[in-house]
Amino acid sequence: MSLSVEEEPLLEGALQAARDTRFLAVEAGVRHKTAEIFASLFGTTPALIVADQKTFVAAGREVQESFRIAGHELSKPFIFGPHVYAETPCVKELQKALEGVQGIPIAVGSGTINDLTKLVAHRLGRPYLAVATAASMDGYTAYGASITHYGSKQTFDCPAPKGVLADLDVIARAPRGMNASGYADLLAKEVAGADWIVAEAAGVEPIDPSVWATVQNRLRAWVDSPAGIARNEPASLRRLVNGLMMSGFAMQAAQTSRPASGAEHQFSHLWDMQHHTHQGTAPSHGFKVGIGTLATLAFYEALLRRDLGRLDVEAAIASWLSPRQVERRIVAIFGAGELADKAKEETRAKTPSLDELRAQLTRLRDGWPELRSKLVRHLTPFQKVREALRDAGCPHEPEQIGISRARLRLSYEQAYYIRRRFTVLDFAQRAGIMDSAVEHLFSARGPWPISASATENRK
Ligand SMILES: [Zn+2]
Numbered sequence: 129m130s131l132s133v134e135e136e137p138l139l140e141g142a143l144q145a146a147r148d149t150r151f152l153a154v155e156a157g158v159r160h161k162t163a164e165i166f167a168s169l170f171g172t173t174p175a176l177i178v179a180d181q182k183t184f185v186a187a188g189r190e191v192q193e194s195f196r197i198a199g200h201e202l203s204k205p206f207i208f209g210p211h212v213y214a215e216t217p218c219v220k221e222l223q224k225a226l227e228g229v230q231g232i233p234i235a236v237g238s239g240t241i242n243d244l245t246k247l248v249a250h251r252l253g254r255p256y257l258a259v260a261t262a263a264s265m266d267g268y269t270a271y272g273a274s275i276t277h278y279g280s281k282q283t284f285d286c287p288a289p290k291g292v293l294a295d296l297d298v299i300a301r302a303p304r305g306m307n308a309s310g311y312a313d314l315l316a317k318e319v320a321g322a323d324w325i326v327a328e329a330a331g332v333e334p335i336d337p338s339v340w341a342t343v344q345n346r347l348r349a350w351v352d353s354p355a356g357i358a359r360n361e362p363a364s365l366r367r368l369v370n371g372l373m374m375s376g377f378a379m380q381a382a383q384t385s386r387p388a389s390g391a392e393h394q395f396s397h398l399w400d401m402q403h404h405t406h407q408g409t410a411p412s413h414g415f416k417v418g419i420g421t422l423a424t425l426a427f428y429e430a431l432l433r434r435d436l437g438r439l440d441v442e443a444a445i446a447s448w449l450s451p452r453q454v455e456r457r458i459v460a461i462f463g464a465g466e467l468a469d470k471a472k473e474e475t476r477a478k479t480p481s482l483d484e485l486r487a488q489l490t491r492l493r494d495g496w497p498e499l500r501s502k503l504v505r506h507l508t509p510f511q512k513v514r515e516a517l518r519d520a521g522c523p524h525e526p527e528q529i530g531i532s533r534a535r536l537r538l539s540y541e542q543a544y545y546i547r548r549r550f551t552v553l554d555f556a557q558r559a560g561i562m563d564s565a566v567e568h569l570f571s572a573r574g575p576w577p578i579s580a581s582a583t584e585n586r587k
Contacts, residue, residue, distance in 0.1 A: 139370060142342055142377040149269055149380065151291035154369050156362070159259060159295040162191045162234065163198035166257055169291050175257075176231030177205035178222065178245045180212045183237035183261045187298045191236055191259055203231040214243045215276040222248045235289070238262040238306065239274075239413065242289075247273040250286035258289040262302035263310040263369045265413055268292050269376025271383055280470060281400045288380045294369045300360045307365060308521040309414025311357045314350060314371045315516060316392045316417045317343050319424040322506055323390030323551040329499045330488045332550040339387050342378040347371065348508075354520035391427075391551035394543040395420030399531070401467055401546065406530025415529055418522045420543075423536060425510045426575050428552060430565040432503060437496040441489045444560040448485060451476070458545055461538065471545040478548040480558075489558055510575065526576070533576045540566045 143152055151169060153161075166175055175195060179188040184207050195202040206225050212218055222244050226233065233256040235245035242258050249256040250273075258268050267274065269292055272283040299307065321344050327333040350371030356364025378387040385393070396416035404410065449457060455472055462468040480488060492499065517524040526536045541562065544553040556562040570578045 138346065139373065142374055142381075145338070145342075146269070146288070146377050146380050147383075148271070148287040149289060149292060149377070152269070152294075152373060153292075154294045154296065154366060154373065156296040158293045159187045159190050159298060160194050162257075162259060162293060163194040163200045165291060165293065166195075166232075166234065167198070167200060169257065170232050170255070172200070174201040174203055174231040175234055176203040176226065176229060177234050177236055178208075178226075178241060179205060179236040180208040180241060181210065182303075183241060186236075186261045186301065187259055187295065188236040191234060201231075203229050208241070208244075212240055212244075213276065214240045214274060216278070218244055219247055219275060223251060226252055232256060234259060236261065238264045238302075239267055242268055243273040243275060246289065247275060247284050247286050255287075255290040258292045260292065260294040260369070261298050262306035263294070263299050263365060263372055264302070264306040265310055265313050266372040266375040266379075266388055268294070269373045270379040270385070270388075272379070272385070276400075279401075279403070279466065281397055283385065288376065292373065294373070296362055296365055296369070299365055299369065300362065305412065305415075305521065307357055307360065307368065309412040309418075310372055311351065311354065311368055311520040312414040312418030312421065312517060312522045314347075314368060314375065315513065315520075316421045317347055317371075317375060317388055318506070318508060318513075319392045319421050319428070320388055320390035321347075322428060322503055323424075323549075324386060325502055325506060326492075326499070326552050326555050327550040329492060329495050330550065330555065331491050332488065333386065336382060336387075339378045339382045342381065343375050343387050346374075350374075351516065354516040354518075358519060358521040386549065390424065390549070391543060391553050392417055392420035392424045394547050394549070394551065394553070395423055395539055398539055398543045398546050401470070404530065411523070411529040415523050418517050418524070419526050419529055419531060419536075422510065422514055422517070422524065422575075423526075423540070424552065425507065425513055426569050427540065427556070427565060428503065428507060429510055430568045430574075431552065431556065431561070432500060434561070435496075436500070436559065436561075437493060439489065439493040439496070439559055441486060441493060444489055444558065445482060445485055447560050448482070448558070451479065454479070461542055461545075467546075471542075474548045475545050478550065478554065485558060492555060492559070533570060533578045536576065537566060537570050537578065 233245050233249050235242045236259045328335045350367045353364040375388040458468050458471045514524045523529050
């Protein structure tokens with residue numbers, strides 16, 4: 129096992145607890161040892177590289193060379209063309225190509241190549257190895273593949289890779305913005321953790337202490353040098369990669385993305401589902417999550433200013449929408465269609481009975497002083513997180529990813545409806561304070577003031 133010295137026990141522990149992954153190496157030059165590591169995991173079974181044109185140049189050729197030197201059989205690489213996306217047609221294309229060829233796949237690439245290979249390997253009943261070419265997201269060591277299926281992003285159940293190699297030399301040369309995206313995806317774990325704290329306090333989803341520790345215990349150290357990410361400094365990149373791998377391990381252990389994904393990811397998923405593009409392309413996952421993180425954090429700060437220990441539970445229950453009113457509201461804010469149907473389905477799955485609603489609100493009200501101080505201790509102030517994103521080279525204003533303030537404002541309610549996971553948005557919705565909290569954020573005193581006339585023109 130090859131691990132960074134400072135965090136060796138931490139990663140080693142996560143690796144031992146992992147269900148699927150048996151090997152992780154985070155080091156400069158490790159791509160040259162791929163054949164040796166492959167043989168230690170899979171013996172003499174032939175290997176098969178999956179890459180795209182760019183990732184093949186970035187690392188695939190040298191991975192191939194390591195097999196040639198070792199005299200290990202390697203099938204002809206499968207190299208995607210320029211239009212490779214994590215979506216169903218590419219899954220089919222890869223599956224068709226791999227079906228007829230012997231070999232355990234080696235995914236050489238980042239999110240897209242890894243997700244495609246993860247799903248296809250699983251469907252073909254084969255394990256796989258991942259060679260990371262960028263620190264762009266936390267999916268390398270995660271359970272499940274995120275694939276767009278008929279226009280909507282879905283997580284398909286499938287095991288994590290048997291081994292992951294992250295070559296810091298390759299990662300330092302990743303295309304501009306990719307490592308910054310991973311930085312934003314990692315920074316997001318703080319608000320994701322806050323949402324888990326709230327879900328536990330509401331009695332909805334208890335925290336698993338060891339999974340929690342995997343992501344949260346060293347999070348501040350992993351994200352403490354944003355400027356180092358912008359400059360591709362090896363020590364900063366190493367901490368970033370370690371943090372992303374640990375987040376993936378936490379999801380692998382939990383078999384859900386809860387430890388690494390809360391309301392901030394819902395903003396990103398919403399914009400994915402709306403097929404949002406900016407200047408002709410979809411902003412990266414991490415960049416959308418970064419803006420979602422700011423949106424969620426600002427929302428938390430608005431809630432933390434209130435005395436929710438005096439929440440009027442019965443008044444909140446009286447204004448709780450009936451299932452029919454909810455469906456009408458969903459159509460009103462999404463328009464009729466697939467997205468509204470998905471939102472109805474997700475919202476139904478998390479709708480409490482009135483007794484459950486009363487129990488959740490009573491717990492949250494009575495536990496507010498303790499919950500509030502936990503959240504205050506846990507969360508980094510909005511201004512600091514915004515600066516960290518800026519220093520790492522990430523968008524830190526919604527307009528930088530093509531989201532207007534008016535759209536961001538509407539996104540709060542939409543993000544609440546599109547996913548069944550309990551987050552701070554559910555807390556606010558149940559307590560009947562969603563609208564007033566959102567209004568504050570876009571008022572003259574909030575982070576994103578909008579003038580009254582702009583509000584009227586919102587789409
Ligand atoms: Zn993410």
